[in-house]
Amino acid sequence: MTTTSTSYSTPNGLGIDITTLVSQMMSTYQGPINAVKSQISKLNSQISSLGTFQSSLDSLKSAMQAMTSTSFLQATTTSSSDTSVVAATSDGTTPAGQYQINVSQLAAPQTTTLSGLNVTDPTAAISGLNRVVTILSANGSTPAKQIDLSANTNGTSLNDLAAAINKAGLGVSALVSPVLNGAGQATSYNLVLMGQQTGSQAGAFTVDSDLSTALNTNAGASVSSSTQAATNALYTINGVQQQSQSNTVTNGMQGLTLTLNKLGTSAVNVQMDTSQITTTVQNFVNAYNKVVTTIGTMKSGTWGPDSMLTSVQSGLLSQITAPYNANGSPTILDSSPLAAIGITQGSTLTNNAGQLVFDSTKFVQAIQTNPSSVVNMLKNGPGANLVNYITGLETSGTNTNGNYDGLLVSRKNSLNRQIGDLTSQQSALQEGLDNRQTALTAQYSALNASIATMQASLNSVRSALGM
Template identity: 30%
Template sequence: MTTTSSTSGSSNTLASLLSGSLSGSNSSGSSTPAPIGGLISTGPLDVTQLVSELVAVDSQPMQQLQSQQSGVQAQLSAYGQVQSALSSLDTSLTALKLGSAFTAAQASVTGSGVGATVTGSPASGSYSVTVSSVAQAQAAASSSFANASTVVGTGTLTIQLGTYNAKANTFTAQSGSSPVNITINSNNDTLGGIAAAINSAGAGVTASVVTDNSGSRLVVASSNTGTVNGFKLTVADSDGNNTDMTGLSQIAFDPTAAAGAGQNLTLTQGAADAVYSINGLSLTSSTNSITTAISGLTLNLIQAPPVGSTLQAQVTIAPDTNAVSNSVNSFISAYNSLVNLESSLTSYDASSNTASVLTGQTPMFQLSSQLRSIIGSQMSGVSGLSWLADVGIDFQNDGTLSLNSTKFSAAVASNPSAVSKLFSNAIGSGNQQGFAVRLASSVESMLAPNGLLGATQTSLQSTISTMGDQITAMQTQLNQEQQNLTAQYSQLNADLVTAQQNQTALANELAGLPMANSLASLQLP
């Protein structure tokens, strides 16, 4: 592109302006500059408009390239939608390809006192659970004080977690735990201040102030249930007596000491383990949420039996058929969403001769063909099952999939292992993979950086970048052309003004000559 390039239309416009500027006629026939509408005040030419028109003509190639770049950007955006749909399809295949959908179980409970939650893949069966007692956290309360602001005393509290053996009257520190020392001074020596200090110490216990008509009491409780989480609270009292009922020692609690002489809190609830049995086998637990008794199942002891009695419950574990159908429906929904997206992005309206953004794109055809080929293929090595259609999954006329729920449920009920292999495991002498494994592998290959979709997106991004560089270069050239043309035509404008002024001066001089009137009236024969 050069600064002197123009089209015939622009040249005609310029020629017209120049002609009108230099030779106009008024109604009396005198030769004077003709006025030109829209001209700038510094000359007969509208330089801004003229340069704008010339540059607009030369900017058409850049505008065409910008339009092409927008089209490529639209394609990249559309492929981004396809990428998202493929990722959703891959996710929907996880439970099917790993087989976890076919090993899912559900637990039901009849009776009372027990809840059950499936956390893994428990074996199917029925379990009789008897609850003799539930796990408890130790709790102890002080004597009554006037209110939470009552000063108790100062010194050091020491809290140690452990197990109290009432028969031997011994306290054994919890394995791995250390005593926690808490300083009580004038800043926190009230009943409420001591409770706050205990709670912020992280000693494995919590404290609260309970108030009723009789006054306020400090209640200390273990944070966790079980005999191993009992506690001992000893005091180093500022008054020198660590076990009496005055000063800070009022809240001492050593279960091995005598009441009022170191065991100054009242035990309101002893630390206890849960006692229960499964199918007659006696067991204990420090918690009421039991995760180790039945593999893949959590038992929750939710109710304490009446004193001297037990609670009975029956826990039944069975395959979760809903998990299988939900996984298959999730896969079908994700696949159909992808098919519908492909259809909208590659459609063509013959009546309006309008194509969609990815119409005719080879990667879209390849993507669709690969997935349909896998879904529609035959598999050997599974007894009685060779096609997805054998379990009720089939293509519809529009390319989407449908599920015959009755047929699928019947197949799962009659041979769940075969249905699982159809989707997941390596089967047969050739180690053939199931449909879900093969589909997921194909999808993940497409999504890989060098895969079908990944490579296409990379190529489009490169094209957009290259076009952007070209557009930048063309814009720079147009900017330079505009500057050059503006300078040239501004100079021409000045020259035209000078010419007009000279023309006017010459006409005035001729009009003042003595011979001018005689020559004007001279009649030629």
């Protein structure tokens, strides 16, 4: 009789490979939990794409708000026929037109020259300056300002005096000016004081007599002063006389800033910047089309033909195509307000289906013909409707008294609740699998122990039989 032994392919040569066996068995139980994981993954993907969708709606809302802002049609270009006479810029609120600017006088500060100082070396000390010197009053201020020069142990020179005035912050600048002979050589020096601002008020100052007294202490000095008064700028806009304390004029014409550079005449031309304005409209059209594209992407992905997407797309279209009547009587903007300014739907027979198309030529004609009607239509018609509609989609409510979550908020909350429920279900399934794995491991460990005992008994019998 031939005896056949049975062997087991295990790590120790005995019993069952429990780890491999249990792992193989557990893999057959993964179906339900894998299905839950797949659902959670799909819902997370939907939430992610919903965030992208909401971002595109926010961009659309911002683009339309740019078209309903008060500054929408205020973009202008401003030019000057002679910038060496007048340079001009506009903040966009200046009425379009051509303005003739004639500059007859520039704004200038007061300039006072103290001469006869008999100073041939501006670095040499003047004895009478080493004390508290009353200097001047600037811009109508009283009393006159003083400078304490007594700390200059080596004496105070004309250069030192000018430096001290400039440092004191008096609103006046001091300059040591050479008096040149026919050969261009400095024979003596004067002190020139000049207001730091222009205009008959801001640029004026009064020199105190104490300054002349101090400078007269220099040997041979006989100080005298000459003054060129501060002046306002004098100019006309289309023949209307204007004046300004400064050569930078901001109040001569609404929104217009003029920089007066020299005497003369220049034509300043302010035109509506149709290029910038049409770019704003094109940005809106692009943003709307991006929303349509995003909806198409979502429908072809994890969302499928979802009713929410169809509802939002339909809602957006209805907001911008709804009739509008601003004046109580029919106008060209009534039946198709955006179409009247060149914004229409793409053909359903092309790739533009559902998207908008912009005719900039028609739009420019509309804003040049009646800009106020276009602005009012956008603010009170489809522009306001679209902004309010998107805001409503994204608004969180209290879910009481008719104050409910917007459609996007409601859907996102629903998706998160589903993920929460599925996550709990996944945890419960995982707990069940863990318990089953523990039980199987224990079961086969016991079986392994039995096999090991049987193997030991068999080995003992074989040994006794000499096998």
